[in-house]
Amino acid sequence: MVSRAELKEELIRAGIRPSVQRLAIFEYVRQSCQHPTAEVVYEALRDELGSLSLTTVYNTLKLFVDAGLIMMLTIDDTFRCFDGNCCSHAHFLCNSCGKIYDFELKRNYVDIVEGLDGFEVTDAQLYLKGVCPKCSKK
Amino acid sequence: MVSRAELKEELIRAGIRPSVQRLAIFEYVRQSCQHPTAEVVYEALRDELGSLSLTTVYNTLKLFVDAGLIMMLTIDDTFRCFDGNCCSHAHFLCNSCGKIYDFELKRNYVDIVEGLDGFEVTDAQLYLKGVCPKCSKK
DNA sequence: CTTTGTGCAAATTCTTTGCACCAAA
């Protein structure tokens, strides 16, 4: 659990002014163990903040993604969601319950790819889909 | 290069009636070394077929994806595209020219993921982004 | 003839944009 003050510092270091809305959104995405969509962030914070618009959520999430503070996931083509953990890791989407799980990697993605010489890789995502243990028990 | 007759057979084996439109769309996606969007497929085939609607392209591509004949890629969140090659391989999107490259894998995706026990993986995608050799020379 | 496919137009959904107002440095 990171403090609000630390998150605020992180925004400032990234050149982003820490408005109330931005800090709340940043905190929410960072602390969330789920992978919220813009809509979910909006619903979760609108009461807490009193005033919040979906536009601001979209603007802010885009700002954070561009600054490299969070990641956008497109593991499912029907929705975009966000991950506050930028450390390299894989994602698993359960086709049954819809939950997205995080997994650590034993080695770098590019190690398993043949013939990448000359290609400069700046970003990588490994998306897995299937059925999670909870759902396969049922 | 696979013949039309073979592609037709493949559709029938998958339980899909090989209408003129479906066969043309299947052939196009299979033979294409690009990774066309629905729009691109539509533009490419509308003249050849005389009559074709974007709706049919969407319907048909969805039909093929559900049947496991082709794959949908969401490597870029701004467009969906399709890959006729269902053999496991990685994709690289050049952020400069927009081209998507295919890469073979040295080993299976799941080999590099930690703690997948109990998870049944039915589908996997490795998406890489960066700059391709052609663009980095410029 | 009976089922299935096609394609138009309209609806839907998600996201972005324009713009006026507000807040902070």
Add this chain to the structure above:
DNA sequence: TTTGGTGCAAAGAATTTGCACAAAG
């Protein structure tokens, strides 16, 4: 007092749906 942020309403883009007609078995 100037720059930047927020949020409403409207626009935009991609995809899906409803339905009538066409085609194939």
